[in-house]
Amino acid sequence: MGNMKIKAKEKDGVVKAKVMAKHDMLTYDQAKKKGKEANFITHVTGKVNDKVVYDVSTSQFLSKNPLFKFTFKGKKGDTLVMTWVDLKGNTKTEEKKIK
């Protein structure tokens, strides 16, 4: 658990990004069946040069290993920094240069 795959590509001033977070995303129902505690990503933020370009609060109903696709205005060479936080307070940050 806990790493992220990031792809970000710029074209005509618009960056298309794909982020896959590795996370079990156990809902309360699933967790009960498996005898584990529910845990899922609750917040994802994407930043370039300390400016927020993506921000989402999420619930248990995202798929396992959720995939986020989004676009924003940006340029090549900048670094996209993605961070997620889950219900237990675990957090993970990864960064990737925009191609």
Add this chain to the structure above:
Amino acid sequence: MNRRKFLGLGLAVAALAPMTLSALDYRKEKPKAWTAKSVDDAIAALYGDAKPEVSDKITVKTPKVASNGGAVPVTIKSDIEAKSVTLLQDVNPESAVATWTVPEGGVVDYSVKIKMKGSGKVIVVVEGKDGKLYTASNELEVALGGCEG
């Protein structure tokens, strides 16, 4: 001198931390929305009593038939100058799926994979910068429910 620098650094980090984490955390600010059992309740908890109007400026794309309810791709696009976008559905035990905060100059073009327990509707509510609420929805069939794991 060194110690002083170190202290200063710590303070700077402490001052920055809350800003970076919780600027617009809908889970903390609107906790009720995430446990609401119906779509209407969730919308009311998030945005108050305002009734969203149906808009053709929002595109909600889903497959007509999803073979795997554990990962249903949903794409949301809109031309509306938006403050926030919320994705809901009406089949899971709770309705809210995700709320995006649209940053200044942001493009509403989001795609995520969600879980659906069965066939139903995905609903998108867009909060415009004009303070109005817009909505669009899409019905789909799910061949295999996704909440059983």
